[in-house]
Amino acid sequence: MNPSPLVHVLIINWNGLEHLQDCFESLLSSPYSNAKFILLDNATDDDSVAYVREHFGNDPRVDFRLLDENLGWSRANNEGMKAALDAGADYVLLLNNDTRVEPDFLDKLVEHAESDPEIGALSPRILMFDDSQIINSVGLEASIIGSGWDRGIGRIDSLEWDSNEAILGVCGAAMFLRTSALQESGLLPDDFEIYLDDLDLCLRIWNSGYTIKLCYASVVHHKFSATMGEGKRARHKYYLNTRNRSRIVLRNFPSNQLLRALLTIDFAEAKAVGRAILDGDLWKIPLHLRSWIDFFLYIPKAISHRRTHHPRTASQDLIRNRPLFFPGVVFPENGWYPPIDIDGAEYRPMAKTAEYEHTGGKLRIRIANPHKNVAHTEISITHSDDTIATLDDEKFSHAEFDVLAGTITFRANAIISAEQSGLLHDVGGWISIETDSRNIA
Incomplete structure (x- = not known):
């Protein structure tokens, strides 16, 4: 009987002590035997390493790779992947420390990858850590200007996403990679610093003749943060995203698509600068200018890269012409989205499930549906596990x-x-809740 493929799981960490209990407890619940769970520590100065040694170090699957300095996400993961290649690993999983995995997540990934040797990378189904009905990522999407974002982000998780169709890329929060593909594509770019480096690697995996797919059965929960931060941090993130978009195109788009992509970048940059002026975000303008200077300085390096990696057209059908930029996301709070007006009354859209803390007393509930022409809505309402009402938008709406x-x-x-x-976002229904004293939709 052939042994199970060897998987190196690299848990990248920098001062992430508060995340490590959930992460390692869930990893060690995996029945997959031929895995190494490696704390890839970026020279942290908290007690992360000591904590993992004390609480999980007795498990023979747990190992450590301690870096002498903080190399950032890409360079640190590259060090871990080099070691995995040297150790003869068949697969590498890059995993953020702020995650929790389902027990069978690794078995499902290996099973899927082993079923098709042309798969170079797999995305697990990444759900929001504190709201598992909402998707964080089921792959990556990108536009013709090199802008990238998480596929499915903010959408309701359902079997509609369970498809064997190819996807463009895998979110770096949980990235399952075949090592033979890495040997051909190379590792993460070491000059991106952060942002879009996962997309760059995925495009090179495509360019190396492999495909990328979603493994819907494998589930990871991630503490996703949508914030830009503040001050210098927000400005630096904005600059890196702007700069790295052009690098994505210069490095990875095939020659027959390059001119159209570069012309579209010019249009998108003009649009972005114009929007910054209209919105009063004048701080963005010098960052765009800085990224344009980088664009021209980076061309010789991009040419050298293209000679080595030979961009192909295989992934171009998955590149979107519209929208050019990330279209945005709205997350629910306790299952509720911001209120809207329907026929002069206030209703709150809900996700698949939503909760309301009632203080007791009379309750009036109404449902509405501004999209009756496309679908019917029906809502079950429970209290203490007892169903108290089932409302629908046609026969029994209140x-x-x-x-x-x-x-x-x-x-x-x-x-x-x-x-x-x-x-x-997806919607399960539109709800109005009233008590004797107020409307709390």
Whole structure:
């Protein structure tokens, strides 16, 4: 019987002590035997290493790679991947420390990858850490100007995403890579610093003749942060995203697509600068100028890279012409999206499930559906595990009852997709909640 493929799981860490218990406890619940769970520590100055040694170090699958300085995400992961290649690993999983995995996540990834030797990388289904009904990433998408974003971000998780179709790339929070593909594509770019480096590697995997897919059955929960930060941090992030978009195109787009992409970049840059002026974000303008200077300085290095890696057209069908930039995302809070007006009344869109903390007393609930032409909505309402009402937008759209204090849970029996509604997010229904004293939709 052939042994299970060897997998090196690299848990990159820098002063991430508060995340490591969830991460390692979940990893060690995996029944997959031929794996090494390696704390890839970026010269942290908290007690991360000591904590993992004390609490998990007795497990023979746990190992450490301690770096002498903080190399950042790409360079540190490259050090871990080099060691994995030297050790004869068949696969490498890059994993952020602020994650929790399902017990069978690794088995599912290996099983999927072993089923098709042309798969160079797999994306697990990455869900929000504190709201697992919402997707963080089921792959990467990118536009013709090199802008990249998480596929499915902010959408409701459902079997609609379970497809064997190829995807463009894999989010760096949980990135499963075949080492033979890495030997041909090379590792992460060491001059991006951060942002879009995962996309760059994925495009080179495509250019090396491999494909990339989603492994929907493998589940990772991630503490995603959508914030830009503040001050210098926000400005630096904006600059790196702007600069690295051009590098993505220069390094990886095939010659027959390059001119069109560069012309579109010119248009997108003019649009971005114009928007910055209109919005009063004048601090963005020198960052764009700086990125343009970098664009020209980077051309010789990009030419050298292209001679080695030979960009192909294989992934170009997955590159989007529109939108040019990340279209945005809206996350629910306790299952609720910001309120909207429907026929003069305030309603709150909900995700698949939503919760309301009731203080007790009379409750009036109404549902509406501004998109009846595309789908029907039906909402089950429970309190203390008892169903107190089922409302639909056609026959029974409102109810009134006395309810004891406690959590009231709303569950949608169908979902109106973002494609159907034209919104940025999916919706299970639109709800108005009133008590004797106020409307709390």
